[in-house]
Amino acid sequence: MGLVPGLGGASVIRSDRAATGLVSLFSFAILAVFFLIPLAFMVVVSFYKPDPMGFYQVAFSWENYAKYFSSFYLNVTLRSLWSAGVSAVLVVVLAFFAVLAIVDLSRRWQLFWAVLLLSLMCISEVIVGFSWLILLSESAGIPRLLEVLGLWDDPRSLSPSFGAMLIGLVTLGISIVMLILLPEAANRDRSIEEAAQTLGTPPLRVVFNITLPIFAPTLLALTLTMFIYLIGVFVMPTMLGRPSDWTMTVMISDKALGDANLPLGAALAVAMLIITVVVMLLSTMVSRRRLL
Amino acid sequence: MACESEAACLVPADSARGNLTMATLSLSGIGKRFGGHIALSDVSLEVRSGEFICLLGASGCGKTTLLRIIAGLEQHDHGEILLEGRDLSAVPCHQRNIGMVFQSLALFPHLNVADNVAYGLKMQGVDKDSRQRRAAELLALVGLAGFDTRAVASLSGGQRQRVAIARALAQEPQLFLMDEPFSALDAGLRDRLQQEVKKLQQALGVTTVFVTHDQREAMALADRIVVLNEGRIEQAASPAEIYQHPASRYVADFIGDNNLIDIQVSGQRVQIGASELVVNDAAMTDRQGSQLLSVRPEQVNVSAIADHHDGLTGQLIMQRQVGALVEREIEVNGQLIKQTCFHHSAGGFETGQPVAVSWDWSRVWVVPA
Amino acid sequence: MNLLAGRVVLWVIAFGIIAPIVIIAGVSVGASKTITFPPTALSLQWYQTLLTDPDWLRAIVTSLVVAVLAAIISVLLALAINYALWRTKSRFSKMVFSLGLGPFLLPPIILALGASLFWAELGWYGRIEATIVSHGIFFVTLPLVILSRGFAKITDEVVEAAQLMGATPVKLFRTIVLPLIMPYLLTGFAIVAIISVNEYLIANMISGFVVETLPIKIFNNVRYGYSPVVAAASMLFIGITVGVLALVARTIDLLALLGMTRDR
Numbered sequence: 001m002g003l004v005p006g007l008g009g010a011s012v013i014r015s016d017r018a019a020t021g022l023v024s025l026f027s028f029a030i031l032a033v034f035f036l037i038p039l040a041f042m043v044v045v046s047f048y049k050p051d052p053m054g055f056y057q058v059a060f061s062w063e064n065y066a067k068y069f070s071s072f073y074l075n076v077t078l079r080s081l082w083s084a085g086v087s088a089v090l091v092v093v094l095a096f097f098a099v100l101a102i103v104d105l106s107r108r109w110q111l112f113w114a115v116l117l118l119s120l121m122c123i124s125e126v127i128v129g130f131s132w133l134i135l136l137s138e139s140a141g142i143p144r145l146l147e148v149l150g151l152w153d154d155p156r157s158l159s160p161s162f163g164a165m166l167i168g169l170v171t172l173g174i175s176i177v178m179l180i181l182l183p184e185a186a187n188r189d190r191s192i193e194e195a196a197q198t199l200g201t202p203p204l205r206v207v208f209n210i211t212l213p214i215f216a217p218t219l220l221a222l223t224l225t226m227f228i229y230l231i232g233v234f235v236m237p238t239m240l241g242r243p244s245d246w247t248m249t250v251m252i253s254d255k256a257l258g259d260a261n262l263p264l265g266a267a268l269a270v271a272m273l274i275i276t277v278v279v280m281l282l283s284t285m286v287s288r289r290r291l292l
Numbered sequence: 293m294a295c296e297s298e299a300a301c302l303v304p305a306d307s308a309r310g311n312l313t314m315a316t317l318s319l320s321g322i323g324k325r326f327g328g329h330i331a332l333s334d335v336s337l338e339v340r341s342g343e344f345i346c347l348l349g350a351s352g353c354g355k356t357t358l359l360r361i362i363a364g365l366e367q368h369d370h371g372e373i374l375l376e377g378r379d380l381s382a383v384p385c386h387q388r389n390i391g392m393v394f395q396s397l398a399l400f401p402h403l404n405v406a407d408n409v410a411y412g413l414k415m416q417g418v419d420k421d422s423r424q425r426r427a428a429e430l431l432a433l434v435g436l437a438g439f440d441t442r443a444v445a446s447l448s449g450g451q452r453q454r455v456a457i458a459r460a461l462a463q464e465p466q467l468f469l470m471d472e473p474f475s476a477l478d479a480g481l482r483d484r485l486q487q488e489v490k491k492l493q494q495a496l497g498v499t500t501v502f503v504t505h506d507q508r509e510a511m512a513l514a515d516r517i518v519v520l521n522e523g524r525i526e527q528a529a530s531p532a533e534i535y536q537h538p539a540s541r542y543v544a545d546f547i548g549d550n551n552l553i554d555i556q557v558s559g560q561r562v563q564i565g566a567s568e569l570v571v572n573d574a575a576m577t578d579r580q581g582s583q584l585l586s587v588r589p590e591q592v593n594v595s596a597i598a599d600h601h602d603g604l605t606g607q608l609i610m611q612r613q614v615g616a617l618v619e620r621e622i623e624v625n626g627q628l629i630k631q632t633c634f635h636h637s638a639g640g641f642e643t644g645q646p647v648a649v650s651w652d653w654s655r656v657w658v659v660p661a
Numbered sequence: 662m663n664l665l666a667g668r669v670v671l672w673v674i675a676f677g678i679i680a681p682i683v684i685i686a687g688v689s690v691g692a693s694k695t696i697t698f699p700p701t702a703l704s705l706q707w708y709q710t711l712l713t714d715p716d717w718l719r720a721i722v723t724s725l726v727v728a729v730l731a732a733i734i735s736v737l738l739a740l741a742i743n744y745a746l747w748r749t750k751s752r753f754s755k756m757v758f759s760l761g762l763g764p765f766l767l768p769p770i771i772l773a774l775g776a777s778l779f780w781a782e783l784g785w786y787g788r789i790e791a792t793i794v795s796h797g798i799f800f801v802t803l804p805l806v807i808l809s810r811g812f813a814k815i816t817d818e819v820v821e822a823a824q825l826m827g828a829t830p831v832k833l834f835r836t837i838v839l840p841l842i843m844p845y846l847l848t849g850f851a852i853v854a855i856i857s858v859n860e861y862l863i864a865n866m867i868s869g870f871v872v873e874t875l876p877i878k879i880f881n882n883v884r885y886g887y888s889p890v891v892a893a894a895s896m897l898f899i900g901i902t903v904g905v906l907a908l909v910a911r912t913i914d915l916l917a918l919l920g921m922t923r924d925r
Contacts, residue, residue, distance in 0.1 A: 016830040017749065024754045027738055034798040037730035038775035045778050062694055098674050101667030107916075114916055120678050122852075124859035124900045126876040127895040130883050131681030134892075139695065140684060171677055178674075183919055191398035193364050198383040198392040198750040199412035199463065205668070213402040234769020234862045239883065256774055256866060269716050269774045276767060 012227050041272075046266035056263050064267035073268065074249070080231050080247035081275075083162070086167035088226035094170070095177040100211065102178075102185040114182070120175040129239035132168050133159060136240075160242045168236035173226050184218060217286060224283040230275050248272050314342040317362070317467060322371035324357055324523075331357045332523045335371070342497045346514035350546070354523040355503045359471055361499060364388050375466060386415075391460030391498075392469040395476075397452050399444045405431065405455055406440035412463040430458040433492070450481050457489065461496065468493070468500040474509065486512050497526070507547055511535075519543050538656055544659045546584045551592065551629050552659075552660045553585040565625025567604055573653040584659040586639055587651055592631040594620065594641065597648045604649040610642050624649055682899060687843035689892035707893035717890065720878040721897075724858050726786065727793050727874060732853040734797025736846055739804035744838070747812040748830075772799050773866035781866055788869035792864050796857045803856070804849025811845030812838075844913050851905050859898065 039253055046064055048056040067287030102113050120128075136158035137143040143155035146205045157163055188211075196210045197203070212219075229235065241247075317339040324332040332354045335541075339345050341407075347355040358367040362373065364385030373380040380388060391412075400408050409430055410423040416427070426438075431437055434454040439447075447455065455471060472490075474482045490513055493500050496624060504510050510517045511531040519526040519534065526546075527539035538544035544552055556563040557580050562571050564585075571577055597605055606624035618638040620631040629649060641647055689707055691700030711717045741762050746754040764772060778797075780791040815838060823837050861876040869877050875894060882891045 019474075019752075019830065020745045020748040020754075024742050024749070024751070024757055027741040027745065028753075028760070030627050030738060031757065031763075031798065031801075034776075034779075034794060035760070035772075038779035039771070041779050042771070042775040069832060070805045081802060094674065097667045097670040098479075101671045104667075111910070111916060114919060115903070115910060116675070116678060121897070122906070123861060123899055124876045124879070126861045126880045126883070127685075127859075127898060130680070130879065130891060130895060132683050133883065134684050134688060135681050140688060143442070145820055156760070167677070174674060174677075179919060189398060192392040192400060194363075194385075195392065195394055195398035195459075197365065198363055198388075198399070199392055199459070200386050200389070200415035202384075202386050207666075211401060214400075218598050218832050228768060232770045233877040234770060235880065240826045249768065252770050252774055253862070253866065256777060257869075262778065265774060266773065266778065269771050273769060273771050275772070280766060 017207055021029065043270055045263055046270045048086055048263040048266075050261045050263050052260075064264045067264060068267050076246070076248055077271065079222055079245070080249070082246060083165065083169065083237075084088050084227050084231035087166050087173065087230050088223050090166065090170050091173040091177050091226050091230075092223045095171070095174050095222075096212075096215065096219060097175075099178050099181040099185045100207070101114055102103075102182065110186075116177075117175045117178050117182075120171070121179065125233065125235040126239075127167055128171050129235045132164065133239055136164055136167075140187065160241045160245070162241065162245050165236050165241035165245050168240045169230050169233060172233060172236065177222055177226060180222065181218070184215070188214075203265055221283050221287050224279050224286070228279055231272065231275070307489060313325060316343075316376055317501070318372075318374040319358075319362070320372045320374075322358065322361060322368050322373070323368065324354075324368050330523050332368070335520075335523070335525055337518060337525065338526060339499060339501065341499055342495055344500045344502065344515045345455045345518060346502045346510035346517045348504060348507060348510040348517050349520035351505060353520040354522050355505075356471055358520070359469055359501060359503045362467065363392050363469055365388055375492065388467075389463065389465055390467040390469055391463065391465035392637055393456045393471065393473045395461050395472045395571070397456040397473070399455060399459070401444055401660060403438070403444070404586055405436070405444060405447070405638075408444060408455055409458045409462050411459065416463060426462060427458075430462055434458045434488075449477055451475065451484065453485055453612060457492070461492075461498070468498045470500070470502045472503055472505065475504075475506070482509070484511075489513065495524070519546065521546075530559055531622055539587060539658055539660055544584070544657075548590050549630060549632070551585075551589065553586040553587060553627065553629075555580060555583050555585045557583055564604065565627065567625060569603060571653050576653045576656075576658065579658060584661070586657045586659050587629075588656075589619075589630040589632040591651045592622075592629060593650045594622065594631055594633075595648045595650070596639075596641075597646060601648055605646055606649050608645050608647050611641070611643055665724045670830040685892045685895050685899075687894045688889050691889060692801045694888065707889045708897075709725040710890050711897065713888075713895045714905060716884040717878065717894065720875045723789070723872060724875040727789065727864070730793045731796035731800065732850045735853040736804050736808075738801050739808050739849060740796070740842075740846065742801075742805060744834070745813050746809075747796045747815070755879045758809075760887050761805045762799050769799075769860075769862050770866075773863040776863065777866040780841075782803075786867040789868070790873045792867050792872050792874075795867055796799045796860065796862060797853075800853045800856050800860075803852050804846075808842060808845050808853070813843035815841050838909060848909055848913055851909050854907055855902055859903070865916065 045056060047060050047062070048060055049059040049063065051057045102110060105113070136143070138144060138155045138157045141158075143152060143158060145157040147150035192214070193206050193210055196206045201209060231247065232249050233247075234253055237245055237247050237250050248271070252265045252268045252272070255261045255268065296429055301562075317337075319337045320333060322332055322335040322615060324330075335354075335358060337345075347358060349355045357366060361368045362380075364383065367481050368381075371524055375388070379420060384604075400411065403411065406424060406427040409427040410418075412466050413423045418549065420649060428437070428440060434457055436454050436458070439451070444452065444455065460470075474485055477485065486509060502510075502513060504513075514531055516528060518528040521542050527534060527543045529537075529539070529593065534543065534547055538550075541552065544550055553564060557577055559580075560570050560572065560577050562569050562577070594608075604624050606622040606629065609621045609623050609628065611618060611620040613635055616635055618630050620641075622629045622631060632647075665891075687700050690703050690705065692704035692706070693700065700891045701766075711721075730731070739761070740756050742754070745751075746758050752797035776791075776795045777786075779786075780786050780795075803907065819837060823833050828836065858874075859876060860874075864872070864874050865877050865880070865925055875898065879894055880889050
């Protein structure tokens with residue numbers, strides 16, 4: 001600071017403003033170059049023509065989108081929406097009841113669950129998929145267990161199947177949803193439920209009459225968030241699902257790496273981006289207007 | 293308890309009015325631990341039908357725990373709760389037929405005002421028309437006529453308070469429980485709601501247990517105050533009795549301003565510190581030996597020291613005027629004695645001046661050991 | 662409320678999380694060359710293979726290098742964005758903050774494809790730097806949110822007091838801000854490192870054929886006929902993840918960080 005506090009202070013503040021402005025601008029530039037530009041470039045590529053020899057030819061054509069609207073890719077899209085939707089609902093419903101139970105446990109068990117869930121959230125989806133693959137296999141998993149117990153004479157692997165894929169997707173999503181719901185459930189005003197009890201509501205009805213309606217907006221927003229997350233999962237459909245269960249994500253990756261048809265892959269990704277944005281807008285509308 | 297005639301619902305049933313002497317709620321030997329912490333030990337209390345009881349105590353004294361045990365929201369470890377002769381110990385909360393107002397009010401945020409009030413009736417299977425009529429009546433009773441379809445979030449603090457009270461009373465509870473319902477309100481609104489609750493309670497004749505840490509509130513509302521300390525009942529008596537005749541050192545110290553003075557009584561001689569006085573009051577010298585004297589600040593007289601003074605003397609340490617009152621502190625034998633009196637009868641004394649201190653021995657109180 | 666339904670769901674979920682891990686652990690210490698459970702004989706040979714086979718070792722090293730460098734990029738970026746927002750609270754810095762939330766809201770496949778096209782066009786396809794930078798940028802969201810909680814705790818009064826005692830912005834940052842947010846910085850670093858080490862899709866799409874990280878190696882192994890080494894690798898992973906989390910839980914109140922208050 002200068003000898004004259006007023007003047008020195010003002011100039012320090014001004015140069016400080018400029019410096020923080022530069023920091024802001026710099027971080028924006030980084031995000032723009034490595035996050036926004038790749039997305040924009042992907043949209044551009046979706047109008048290019050595929051090159052059987054290499055990546056793509058610069059062009060402007062609607063050919064890729066025309067292909068997308070052929071029934072095969074539309075079917076894949078619908079299938080993806082279905083599997084992501086079913087698993088998102090399953091995740092949120094299971095997580096809701098589980099979290100209500102966790103917050104009533106002792107603090108030590110709550111910590112146990114927090115670490116367990118954080119671990120699950122962090123563990124690679126490859127490993128989660130792999131572990132379910134083993135657990136559902138005839139040589140080492142549940143079918144083998146049932147055989148040993150004499151409950152299943154002719155055990156067969158339970159994967160790949162739609163159910164196995166759903167289990168995989170639910171395992172991926174549930175840790176995130178539970179970790180988001182935990183603080184909300186722990187910090188909720190319990191006396192609202194107690195009031196319902198004093199007014200003659202049996203405990204189970206309290207959950208459905210009071211807790212569930214109060215949580216409904218949160219749960220709906222979470223379902224939509226999960227939907228977006230699960231529609232983009234690659235490992236579970238490929239590891240645990242049948243080819244007929246493969247989702248848009250698998251197709252995109254396949255076009256990009258397998259068939260080397262990057263423009264078509266980009267068009268599929270743009271379609272998915274649009275679906276994502278629509279769902280996100282819905283989600284904001286839910287949380288803004290409290291539709292329920 | 294289905295209501296045949298809707299209008300009659302607000303009037304207490306004859307049976308309840310007839311047995312004023314019979315205890316409606318009877319607690320005996322209630323004990324409760326949370327881990328290693330003893331929340332309540334051996335609490336026994338008889339509450340008469342239609343009585344207004346205040347559970348009073350500092351935070352952590354067990355008053356809310358006791359209320360929650362009565363409500364069935366907490367299970368007691370031992371002891372017995374009888375409500376009109378019926379043992380409640382094994383009855384779950386939702387079958388106890390009690391109305392409760394929570395500290396946070398706990399209104400249902402997803403229901404409108406009328407649906408909040410009618411919720412308990414819906415649980416009892418009362419049909420929709422009767423429910424709505426009853427809700428409208430109760431809202432009118434608490435001064436919220438016409439608020440039926442309003443959202444709870446759109447109400448002011450006082451209005452929410454009234455909705456919570458109406459909701460708790462809608463199903464004609466046998467017991468009305470309130471857990472510091474007014475602690476979040478400003479002083480003016482709190483005073484008004486206290487008066488309204490008292491009037492409502494008297495009109496309905498419903499047996500009420502009210503938890504508070506505010507002794508002013510307890511004095512204003514209660515027929516009987518139950519002072520709790522560290523999980524035990526220190527005293528259960530009328531507000532006047534609690535103030536004039538505190539049953540223990542804790543109550544004497546906790547309720548109101550007080551001078552607690554250690555005295556030594558032998559014969560008619562009372563020793564206070566270095567001073568010894570002769571007291572001609574039979575009730576006073578009834579108990580001999582080491583005693584605790586409770587002298588309210590307004591019972592203390594301060595005067596100039598006369599020539600042949602043989603009473604207590606002290607030095608005026610501090611004095612200040614607070615509105616119509618004068619508050620003083622006088623150091624007597626190393627102990628500070630508080631005095632309050634009206635300004636017009638205070639007399640003029642200089643701070644630092646020696647003064648004579650006295651009180652009417654027939655009005656002060658020896659705290660039972 | 663002791664809800665039976667909740668308890669049952671809880672046990673099912675606990676089973677779903679723990680059972681697969683138990684099975685993987687069993688397979689990893691089994692002597693058999695095929696995947697069987699329960700193991701017929703015990704052996705640590707698969708761990709030995711994992712830590713001696715140059716292919717697996719290279720994957721482990723690659724993963725760790727990517728994770729550490731990506732976490733540094735991520736945390737620095739999150740710090741810059743949060744610092745600017747905290748100092749100025751300007752609309753632009755708020756916008757940059759929301760932009761930083763973006764990558765977490767999009768399905769990773771979209772990010773992966775965009776990044777893969779972008780790096781290919783730049784001619785960086787197959788370079789480890791591409792994987793590092795993309796991981797660093799795409800995982801910025803979590804440290805961004807974690808750090809914002811740390812910055813929220815630095816009150817204006819503390820800053821003003823420091824300024825009155827003559828701290829310049831640089832000194833203020835070094836002596837007040839940095840020490841106060843250090844736990845959040847470390848937590849953010851740990852979380853990005855964990856996510857990066859475990860991430861498959863983006864790493865694979867950007868330069869998977871050349872820069873083979875551990876998840877890519879595991880996935881390829883599973884897909885094209887797998888051996889129990891995969892189980893050993895998975896156990897190593899789970900060990901690292903849980904270990905780091907336990908360390909984090911010791912330095913910072915995990916439940917409070919998750920937003921669960923202490924009293925209940």
